[in-house]
Amino acid sequence: xxxxxxxxxxxxxxxxxxxxLLATGPAAASTAWVSNEKDNSLSLIDMQSLEVVExxxxxxRPRGLLLSHDxxxxxxxxxxxxxxxxxxxxxxxxxxxxxxxxxxEQFALHPNDRWLYVSNEDDALVTVIDTQTSEVLxxxxxxxxPEGMAVSPDGKWTVNTSETTNMLHWIDTSTQTLADSxxxxxxxxxxxxxxxxxQLWASAEIGGTVTILxxxxxxVLKTLNFQIxxxxxxxxxxxxxxxxxxxxxxxxxxxxxxxxAVIDAKTFEILDxxxxxxxxxxxxxxxxxxxxxxxxGVSGDVSVIDVQSRKVLKSVKVGRYPWGVVVTP
Amino acid sequence: xxxxxxFTLIALMTAxxxxxxxxMPLQVRIGYLGYRPDPGPLLSNVITEPADAGxxxxxxxxxxxxxxxxxxxxxxxxxxxxxxxxxxxLQAARAQHExxxxxxxxxxxxxxLRQLSAxxxxxxxxxxxxxxxxxxxxxxxxNVLHSLPDRAMLADALVQFSVVxxxxxxxxxxxxxxxxxAYADALRRAMKRFGMKIVAEKTWQFDxxxxxxxxxxxxxFTQTAEYDVVLVADERGDFGEYLPYQTWxxxxxxxTQGLTPTGWHKTVETYGAAQLQKRFxxxxxxxxxDRDFAAWIAVRSVASAVSKLRQADPFAIRQLALSDQLxxxxxxxxxxxxxxxxxxxxxxxxxVQPRALVSTSPQDGFLxxxxxxxxxxxxxxxxxxxYP
Numbered sequence: 055x056x057x058x059x060x061x062x063x064x065x066x067x068x069x070x071x072x073x074x075l076l077a078t079g080p081a082a083a084s085t086a087w088v089s090n091e092k093d094n095s096l097s098l099i100d101m102q103s104l105e106v107v108e109x110x111x112x113x114x115r116p117r118g119l120l121l122s123h124d125x126x127x128x129x130x131x132x133x134x135x136x137x138x139x140x141x142x143x144x145x146x147x148x149x150x151x152x153x154x155x156x157x158x159e160q161f162a163l164h165p166n167d168r169w170l171y172v173s174n175e176d177d178a179l180v181t182v183i184d185t186q187t188s189e190v191l192x193x194x195x196x197x198x199x200p201e202g203m204a205v206s207p208d209g210k211w212t213v214n215t216s217e218t219t220n221m222l223h224w225i226d227t228s229t230q231t232l233a234d235s236x237x238x239x240x241x242x243x244x245x246x247x248x249x250x251x252x253q254l255w256a257s258a259e260i261g262g263t264v265t266i267l268x269x270x271x272x273x274v275l276k277t278l279n280f281q282i283x284x285x286x287x288x289x290x291x292x293x294x295x296x297x298x299x300x301x302x303x304x305x306x307x308x309x310x311x312x313x314x315a316v317i318d319a320k321t322f323e324i325l326d327x328x329x330x331x332x333x334x335x336x337x338x339x340x341x342x343x344x345x346x347x348x349x350x351g352v353s354g355d356v357s358v359i360d361v362q363s364r365k366v367l368k369s370v371k372v373g374r375y376p377w378g379v380v381v382t383p
Numbered sequence: 384x385x386x387x388x389x390f391t392l393i394a395l396m397t398a399x400x401x402x403x404x405x406x407m408p409l410q411v412r413i414g415y416l417g418y419r420p421d422p423g424p425l426l427s428n429v430i431t432e433p434a435d436a437g438x439x440x441x442x443x444x445x446x447x448x449x450x451x452x453x454x455x456x457x458x459x460x461x462x463x464x465x466x467x468x469x470x471x472x473l474q475a476a477r478a479q480h481e482x483x484x485x486x487x488x489x490x491x492x493x494x495x496l497r498q499l500s501a502x503x504x505x506x507x508x509x510x511x512x513x514x515x516x517x518x519x520x521x522x523x524x525x526n527v528l529h530s531l532p533d534r535a536m537l538a539d540a541l542v543q544f545s546v547v548x549x550x551x552x553x554x555x556x557x558x559x560x561x562x563x564x565a566y567a568d569a570l571r572r573a574m575k576r577f578g579m580k581i582v583a584e585k586t587w588q589f590d591x592x593x594x595x596x597x598x599x600x601x602x603x604f605t606q607t608a609e610y611d612v613v614l615v616a617d618e619r620g621d622f623g624e625y626l627p628y629q630t631w632x633x634x635x636x637x638x639t640q641g642l643t644p645t646g647w648h649k650t651v652e653t654y655g656a657a658q659l660q661k662r663f664x665x666x667x668x669x670x671x672x673d674r675d676f677a678a679w680i681a682v683r684s685v686a687s688a689v690s691k692l693r694q695a696d697p698f699a700i701r702q703l704a705l706s707d708q709l710x711x712x713x714x715x716x717x718x719x720x721x722x723x724x725x726x727x728x729x730x731x732x733x734x735v736q737p738r739a740l741v742s743t744s745p746q747d748g749f750l751x752x753x754x755x756x757x758x759x760x761x762x763x764x765x766x767x768x769x770y771p
């Protein structure tokens with residue numbers, strides 16, 4: 055296995071030691087929240103014991119999950135209930151339901167912590183909700199099967215992907231209207247801005263690619279193709295993307311290829327492929343960025359990846375069709 | 384007619400909402416031509432097939448494509464004609480051709496498709512109605528792409544699964560129509576390819592009403608040397624529905640009834656299929672079937688090509704479709720593409736029972752040097768005609 059050249063060995067050892075301390079020490083463990091699409095529930099994984107400690111019933115077909123910026127509220131797309139549920143992380147109770155429009159799938163929260171952009175998969179719309187007043191601020195017509203959603207770190211742009219239209223739709227958040235659309239490869243599923251907001255990473259499930267765009271010009275910087283030994287190229291279907299906070303690494307879930315790709319986020323070089331469960335879907339870092347969780351839809355488990363060593367530590371059995379994942383401190 | 388008007392309206396609205404620029408939108412007009420011959424009186428006619436199968440799939444694909452077209456300044460428009468004779472079909476095709484249409488989706492038997500292919504040499508036709516194997520092996524029609532799977536693909540999909548389940552010995556029961564014979568031929572070919580044995584073969588000769596007498600007749604009819612599975616070739620749905628649970632040995636029934644290989648079914652839901660099913664049901668008020676899917680993916684193939692090419696020339700579309708540069712999203716878990724040696728859409732084949740997906744072929748372990756989906760149906764060396 056190759057390692058990125060920028061990590062001095064000493065630092066790596068220190069970090070590894072830290073990981074060991076974290077794993078064995080009494081520090082307050084973080085909790086992973088996993089939505090089980092076909093069980094209408096959330097599985098809560100204690101990140102210290104790596105075991106499911108609680109299963110909470112939620113609305114029908116829960117998919118996208120996200121946390122408020124203070125980690126106190128968990129937003130849940132209950133797709134077949136046609137609403138976004140808001141759970142109090144401390145009490146684990148649903149405290150509110152937002153009028154999300156039909157079939158919410160993925161969503162993104164504006165840096166102002168109030169505006170929630172929700173993709174309505176069946177209606178070709180993006181709905182903007184004020185999470186404080188539960189008011190719908192606007193609905194924006196986009197392509198068929200809107201899916202991926204991200205807000206730029208400066209809050210200026212919301213980008214939505216439409217799976218059947220094969221576009222990235224750029225929504226100007228100052229007017230809540232569509233400003234531009236960029237054609238990408240087939241079935242774009244997920245978008246993620248880098249931390250400084252200069253790049254947008256977009257996965258295309260059927261195209262089998264990840265496109266990295268320059269946000270200022272909306273031009274393609276690089277299109278990544280993935281080749282895994284022993285896996286037919288058709289099975290490489292990129293979905294979830296996560297970029298490390300230090301800007302060094304990117305991880306891409308490759309769907310039925312059952313691998314997560316590790317990419318040097320600076321050179322765009324693919325460094326490694328990690329074998330995980332079947333049909334890997336979405337990814338989330340732990341708050342300390344030492345571990346990465348991957349939901350495996352078909353095998354019904356969550357793979358825990360050690361970021362530093364790039365090793366899969368464990369598979370944790372959850373409910374049927376785990377879809378979304380977030381981690382609270 | 385009302386449907387036509389509503390599509391025109393959508394196209395108009397699309398044009399109005401498109402971002403204001405001077406250029407006119409690219410008009411892409413597609414003809415849908417439907418002709419299904421009357422299958423004659425059937426014994427199992429309790430649940431009837433929808434009369435608009437195929438057409439509603441094409442309609443949905445037009446709506447889907449206009450949503451992209453809105454952003455790309457492309458207007459998709461469907462002209463449809465559903466008729467009740469081969470002559471009327473040819474007439475309708477000529478009329479549409481005179482209006483300037485050069486892209487067609489055909490839901491008709493093989494004979495009509497051959498006729499239309501010859502009558503419209505400057506057009507691109509999508510076969511969304513005939514599973515005939517000869518169209519793909521001996522009489523390649525250069526201006527036709529096939530979006531409906533052929534019988535060989537269906538039979539290979541089923542037999543691969545049978546072999547995986549270790550159902551190695553089959554009783555084959557065949558109806559009397561030429562289509563049933565062709566389906567049986569495809570099953571025989573598949574069994575030879577993948578190592579299944581036929582222990583007995585019978586032709587269905589009876590015309591009594593099995594709704595009343597299946598329990599008395601079928602066990603006797605299926606009393607042969609022992610088999611692992613009963614394979615049935617009854618495309619019209621005349622007697623096959625009465626075989627399950629009535630066989631001499633308690634064995635599964637598969638083929639045109641029982642466990643069925645098909646291009647599409649209500650129970651296909653993964654890989655985003657649930658969204659397509661929902662959109663279709665909202666439009667048509669019924670389940671989407673294999674012909675609806677074939678017509679849908681045909682129009683989507685056109686639209687995917689046009690959004691890449693930025694033009695709608697039929698031969699440019701065909702050329703792109705036959706290259707490896709047009710991955711199609713068919714909600715089947717793999718990118719779909721057309722085989723360059725006969726224009727057949729390669730695709731995974733669901734194996735279904737009425738209320739559940741049982742499996743999807745190609746099965747794991749059936750390998751192919753370039754694409755596992757090509758383990759279903761006729762591969763390049765087996766095709767004797769020149770295409771396109």
